[in-house]
Amino acid sequence: MAGHGHRLGPGPHRAGVAHHGGPAAPLQPPEPPGHQPPGREFLRPPPGGTGSGIVQAENGHAIVAQGVSKRFGGFQALRGLSFSLRRGEVLALLGPNGAGKTTMVRLIASLLKPSEGHIRVFGYDTVREAAEVRQRVGLLTEAPGLYARMRAEEYLAFFGRLYGMAPAQLAKEVPLWLTRLGLWEARHLRLGEYSKGMRQKLALVRALLHRAPLLLLDEPTSALDPAWTHQVHGIIRELRDQGHAVIVCTHNLAEAQALADRVLVLKGGQAVLEARVQDLRATSPRRRLMDLRLAQPVDGLGSLLAQWVEVESAGEDWARFWTEDPAQTNPPLLQRLTAQGIPVVTLSEVHRSLEEVYLEAMGQVEEARREET
The missing domain is CATH 3.30.70 (Alpha-Beta Plaits)
Structure with missing residues (x-):
């Protein structure tokens, strides 16, 4: 573990970023090991293999989920869910508590196995090739666990090594991201001394640190003030423009409307609405x-x-x-x-807000269920 005099590398003035806590220079596009020309999967093949799990970009899709169901004992969390996500696209995953959003994210991240159906992430199966999938995912959970006695640099170094990051890469990325999220000046504090907002930003740094091509962000701006919410939104858009695929789980419909290219609304483990945001805002599909x-x-x-x-x-x-x-x-x-x-x-x-569309979809589901009974 880091610590005991260990230091990750130069401060931000030597890492090419600003020395203050404000926004740093624009992010650079991800350059994973084994980078290949566009049109082919750019991530490295499995160790000792020939890359048989690597496909020809799956028509540009980062995620392809087909017929995914998940049961926990007698509880059905997901029911035959199918959807896809392309590179350079932000998908807002919406729905009430218990709709299946967190379960779906954990399935994509290879933390759970589906009961039926399958999911491929950049061509890798989330069950058979779980290690390859996890290497390509940056995950922010709704309640990220932080080690209260650690400091930011050693905490990030610990996870960076789990991600397979080289020391030189850690020495560059850690100060860059701590500065970008306004935490560089607080790097010597123990995490137990961090405020709730600071903890949220550090958890976000952990998800972004290895520049994964797929980001799964559960309530990314929870506990953040409006100024830092705006900064995080800018980072998400920047990463999308660089070709990262992003799933944002949020109850903040204004945030979803501001960030997402498409929305997928779940209710009772099923998809009740999937569409582009610009299409949803039309007052009627025909008029x-x-x-x-x-x-x-x-x-x-x-x-x-x-x-x-x-x-x-x-x-x-x-x-x-x-x-x-x-x-x-x-x-x-x-x-x-x-x-x-x-x-x-x-x-x-006249355009409708995403909130109006969402509430209408929820109402239609409830009405259909009443008619069934």
Whole structure:
């Protein structure tokens, strides 16, 4: 174990990062051992093997899960779940407590074995090739265990060695990440002296330390203030842009909406909704709700617009209407209003929040269950 005079290496001024606790230089893309040109799996083959578990990028997928179920005795935690995650994509895994989110994350990380179905991570089977999978995963659990008597550098060195990191790599990455997460000045404190927010940031450093191409982050901004939440969001986006695949489990729907490219909503161990965030925010799969704002009141605005569109609601200087094709409906509508001397301030589509979509999905599930009984 580190300690007893052991030091990981140069301070941040010698590691190429800032010497203060604020944000450091931008992250560099991951360069795992055995790096190969794009288009092939870039991670090293199993020791002593020829890389038979390495596939031709699985069409760019980091995760492919098919028919995954998990039982704990008589309790069914997951039921036939199938989904995929591509490189350079953030998936928000949502659902109420007990929906199966944590179980799914542990299955992906090869900490549990599925009762049925299978999961492949960068082409590796999570049961038969668990060691290869774990090497490629950075895991942040909701309640990360920290060793209270250790200090940050020795704690990270301990896990870095478990990840197979070389001493030179540890000497570079540890000060970089401690600085990036504002913990460099606190590196000499024992972890038992850390605040809850500091512990959360250190756990995040542990997950990011070896630059795994797949990140599984359970409530990554728990206990963080708004400023550090913003910083962590920036790191997640940066890693996504570099090609990392990321799963974020969160109850913070605003965070999910800000970070995710896609969402997967679980309820009772089953997927009840899976879609791109930009598609979910549409008010209807077939129709669009438009919002019209005028510069001055117009008597009978709703009746006037009803000649041309399906009005949902209206006031003296605003209205909302439905259209199946805004490109066909809106230009002639604006021309008619202009011809009648009615000045338009804005005409825009009404988007739903992810919270509205989520609550609607939960409501539909409950309604379906009531009908079944």
